[in-house]
Amino acid sequence: MPNELDSLSVRQIMTRWPATTRVFIDWRLHCIGCPIGELHRLADAAHEHGYAAEALAAALTAAIAGEFIPAAPARSRRRPAAADADP
Numbered sequence: 001m002p003n004e005l006d007s008l009s010v011r012q013i014m015t016r017w018p019a020t021t022r023v024f025i026d027w028r029l030h031c032i033g034c035p036i037g038e039l040h041r042l043a044d045a046a047h048e049h050g051y052a053a054e055a056l057a058a059a060l061t062a063a064i065a066g067e068f069i070p071a072a073p074a075r076s077r078r079r080p081a082a083a084d085a086d087p
Helices: 002-007 010-016 018-026 042-049 053-065
Strands: none
Touching: 002 042, 002 053, 010 018, 010 042, 018 053, 042 053
C-alpha cells in the first residue's frame, strides 16, 4: 500500500479512500479543495506542511484499514505565518 500511496496525488488518495480525508483534516493539511492537491504527491504535501512523509503515510494506511489513526506529530513550520511576516 505505501508504494501505491506514493504514486498517487493527494486528491486521488482522498477520492479512492474517503476515510483518509479525516487524516488530512486532523493533521491540518489544507489539501482538501486545494488546486495543488491534484499535483502534489504525498511526499510533497508532507514536506510542504512540515511532516515526515513516513508518518503521514502510516496514518493514511491506518485510516484505509479502518484502524486507529495516530495523532499528528509535532511539525516544523517551513515558513512564517502571514501575520509574522515583515510588512
